[in-house]
Amino acid sequence: xxxxxxxxxxxxxxxxxxVSILLGAALLWWMTTRKKWPLVWDYITTTDNRKIGTMxxxxxxxxxxxxxxDAMFIRTQLAIPENDFWVFQSQKYNExxxxxxxxxxxxxxxxxxxGLMNIAVPLQLGANDLAFPYLxxxxxxxxxxxxxxxxxxxxxxxxxxxxxxxxxxxATDTFTTGPNNNxxxxxxxxxxxxxxxxxxxxxxxxxRLRAPGMKMTRMPLFSWATLxxxxxxxxxxxxxTVALLLLMFxxxxxxxxxxxxxxxxxxxxxxxxxxxxPEVYILILPAFGIFSDVISTFSRKRVYGxxxxxxxxxxxxxxxxxxWAHHMFTVGLGALANSIFAITTMLIAVPTGIKVFNWLFTMxxxxxxITTPMLFSLGFIPTFVIGGVTGVMLAVAAADYQYHDxxxxxxxxxxxxxxxxxxxxxxxxxYWYPKMTGKMLDEKLGKWHFWLFIxxxxxxxxxxxxxxxxxxxxxxxxxxxxxxxxxxxxxSTIGAFLMGASMLIVLLNLYKTHRxxxxxxxxxxxxxxxxxxxxxxAPEHPFQPIPKINSIDAYWYSKVERKKLPESEEPRPSPIAxxxxxxxxxAGVLIVMSIGFIYGWVWIQVMGGIAALGFFIxxxxxxxxxxxxxxxxxx
Amino acid sequence: MKxxxxxxxxxxxxxxxxxxxxxxxxxxxxxxxxxxYTPSPRGADPTEVYELRTVVLTSVFLLSSSGTLLIAExxxxxxxxxxxxxxxxxxxxxxxxxxxxxxxxxxxxxxEGYTLTMNNFLASFYVLVGLHASHVAFGLVWMILLMVxxxxxxxxxxxxxxxxIFNYYWHFVxxxxxxxxxxxxxxxxx
Numbered sequence: 051x052x053x054x055x056x057x058x059x060x061x062x063x064x065x066x067x068x069v070s071i072l073l074g075a076a077l078l079w080w081m082t083t084r085k086k087w088p089l090v091w092d093y094i095t096t097t098d099n100r101k102i103g104t105m106x107x108x109x110x111x112x113x114x115x116x117x118x119x120d121a122m123f124i125r126t127q128l129a130i131p132e133n134d135f136w137v138f139q140s141q142k143y144n145e146x147x148x149x150x151x152x153x154x155x156x157x158x159x160x161x162x163x164x165g166l167m168n169i170a171v172p173l174q175l176g177a178n179d180l181a182f183p184y185l186x187x188x189x190x191x192x193x194x195x196x197x198x199x200x201x202x203x204x205x206x207x208x209x210x211x212x213x214x215x216x217x218x219x220x221a222t223d224t225f226t227t228g229p230n231n232n233x234x235x236x237x238x239x240x241x242x243x244x245x246x247x248x249x250x251x252x253x254x255x256x257x258r259l260r261a262p263g264m265k266m267t268r269m270p271l272f273s274w275a276t277l278x279x280x281x282x283x284x285x286x287x288x289x290x291t292v293a294l295l296l297l298m299f300x301x302x303x304x305x306x307x308x309x310x311x312x313x314x315x316x317x318x319x320x321x322x323x324x325x326x327x328p329e330v331y332i333l334i335l336p337a338f339g340i341f342s343d344v345i346s347t348f349s350r351k352r353v354y355g356x357x358x359x360x361x362x363x364x365x366x367x368x369x370x371x372x373x374w375a376h377h378m379f380t381v382g383l384g385a386l387a388n389s390i391f392a393i394t395t396m397l398i399a400v401p402t403g404i405k406v407f408n409w410l411f412t413m414x415x416x417x418x419x420i421t422t423p424m425l426f427s428l429g430f431i432p433t434f435v436i437g438g439v440t441g442v443m444l445a446v447a448a449a450d451y452q453y454h455d456x457x458x459x460x461x462x463x464x465x466x467x468x469x470x471x472x473x474x475x476x477x478x479x480x481y482w483y484p485k486m487t488g489k490m491l492d493e494k495l496g497k498w499h500f501w502l503f504i505x506x507x508x509x510x511x512x513x514x515x516x517x518x519x520x521x522x523x524x525x526x527x528x529x530x531x532x533x534x535x536x537x538x539x540x541x542s543t544i545g546a547f548l549m550g551a552s553m554l555i556v557l558l559n560l561y562k563t564h565r566x567x568x569x570x571x572x573x574x575x576x577x578x579x580x581x582x583x584x585x586x587x588a589p590e591h592p593f594q595p596i597p598k599i600n601s602i603d604a605y606w607y608s609k610v611e612r613k614k615l616p617e618s619e620e621p622r623p624s625p626i627a628x629x630x631x632x633x634x635x636x637a638g639v640l641i642v643m644s645i646g647f648i649y650g651w652v653w654i655q656v657m658g659g660i661a662a663l664g665f666f667i668x669x670x671x672x673x674x675x676x677x678x679x680x681x682x683x684x685x
Numbered sequence: 686m687k688x689x690x691x692x693x694x695x696x697x698x699x700x701x702x703x704x705x706x707x708x709x710x711x712x713x714x715x716x717x718x719x720x721x722y723t724p725s726p727r728g729a730d731p732t733e734v735y736e737l738r739t740v741v742l743t744s745v746f747l748l749s750s751s752g753t754l755l756i757a758e759x760x761x762x763x764x765x766x767x768x769x770x771x772x773x774x775x776x777x778x779x780x781x782x783x784x785x786x787x788x789x790x791x792x793x794x795x796x797e798g799y800t801l802t803m804n805n806f807l808a809s810f811y812v813l814v815g816l817h818a819s820h821v822a823f824g825l826v827w828m829i830l831l832m833v834x835x836x837x838x839x840x841x842x843x844x845x846x847x848x849x850i851f852n853y854y855w856h857f858v859x860x861x862x863x864x865x866x867x868x869x870x871x872x873x874x875x
Binding site: 249251258259284296303304312622626663666673678682 | 706801804842
């Protein structure tokens, strides 16, 4: 399509620009007429964990829509054989599956879980905030910055196109010229830095900010899962950082780490999966934690086998670092390496199985209430078990030569990522929505959402197992009538649109909840853990005084005994919260600097670098601790 | 009851140690890259590139700067302002000399034709040692900021906190340098 002054532009990009400008204008108009700017400003400058968590989830939902629309394009293109839907063939199709995968993993699943951690973990521990509120704000804005860098690529007709794994040598500048994959590198680099800071923040919070008596062995399982996940992030993400750094040198400065006669493409695969496999456990463990808390609450029972649950989380985390090469069975690492990695991979099924049985035993003889969060948890168990079983199938190295890069793999990881992470995030959002906003999402619409989503999900991905077994490779934009996978693909497409429709119900639910319902009290679900002792929405500085804990699910037992939780006499000082606009400015600076690198504009790189350094200097002289320490010294 | 500053310092120290773990893993990955690609089948060999004299000189300056930083650390204990000045000042001086020598080393190699793109040994050398050098440079800026803050009136406990965090950083950067000597230079110079 020809655009004046710009030239030839694919029509999907023109449509995206028009839609974005219209939506943006409508949003601005709405915020101005409804006088929402003070509220927006308050959220932008906040360091409060609940507000930051809410923003994480809100933005993740925006990216979810983007990644979801990508998925719709993919499914429409694949609906019938030899299809030519809009522009989504060959190179454009590569772009659309690359952005779908990358956005869903890094800008949807991660922030959804990190958002829920932000909201729930300090409250579950009896802490007044995360250990470093300022750093938390930095983390969030780095994520925003990375998300903007990655997503704007599409608007400049330069969406990354080497798959979410960005395999070399395809991802090097010899084979994919243009700025496309530079966007991938910088988007992930910046948001990854934010994730690392969040992990540090979570670990320090969990180790040092628990309320008196809240021993590690009394923590709710979501907090435990967050702790283990944070350690995984701490070890896995730096490897990604270095991998991206080396890829950047290959692309921008002419080295050849991953290609050519000197370099080694398999080294990229090793680095990527040493990060990438722990990453999938980073995505699933917090979801396990959410399900444990939800199932326990709605079964009116303590979680079954608490100790074995904690050990299982830790074991999964540990084993997660010993399995990366199962993504590379067909590379040719040799029989011994393949056997070892096959066995460690199968071993993960053991702790996961323990957790599944513990969830079932938690419900046994419990007083089960089928609420929306519980429904998502119940839907999760069989779905995830299917994903686990196909996972063990894929772990058989010899058989993997058949499954590798086929739709069987696509079906498998969607069963674990959607069946685990996304269902978990939905359960968590419905469950903690009162803590975020002070209102309860509508239960009836919630259940509609669940049923449409889960039916759509199985319709989409169950047939893909069979398409894969029949030889349909992933990442191809078309197939023929003779391939015999038309019906499977067609059903899959119908399912995908059902899932898309279920998300419209979420929007309807949000509208209904906020326009038509009243605020709820502190404990709408009859909960068991500390987050239900503070008001809804959770105020800044929620625990005054800080409670004293003497058992697992202490709040539940205090309700049973009709007593109030005892107060601790000498609580530790809380972290210092402030209002600051600096993190937003830093995010802006990093976007500008990244663009400098993406397009090779040296002056913008230099200016961005100086501005980023200037931020450090500003920070040094505007430390919120100064006033607090001075007061302490004077007294 | 513990002082607020003490509790918050312990939070920050744990957080910073965790950050150093992140850094350590990044360097570990780069060390692995270096070991994997060195020596390269083609292009320059490390034995013809490295010079013993430069390595000894840079090491003397950087490693002794960790020692002089101890003077400042002991000054923090009993709040001896002179000791802090002497410690920080000499550390800064030694660090700057190291930085100068490092830049000179890179410049020399480069002008002799041993560039980043020659082969993967040199590429991984420049990325690894360059990342270390940028840490030293960042540390030098940090020291300047510390000294400016030391001149300002600020709570004593806050200055001690900031200084201690910097000490951990500088010692960490030194440990990495020891590993660079052992892994990068020593096998090809001895």
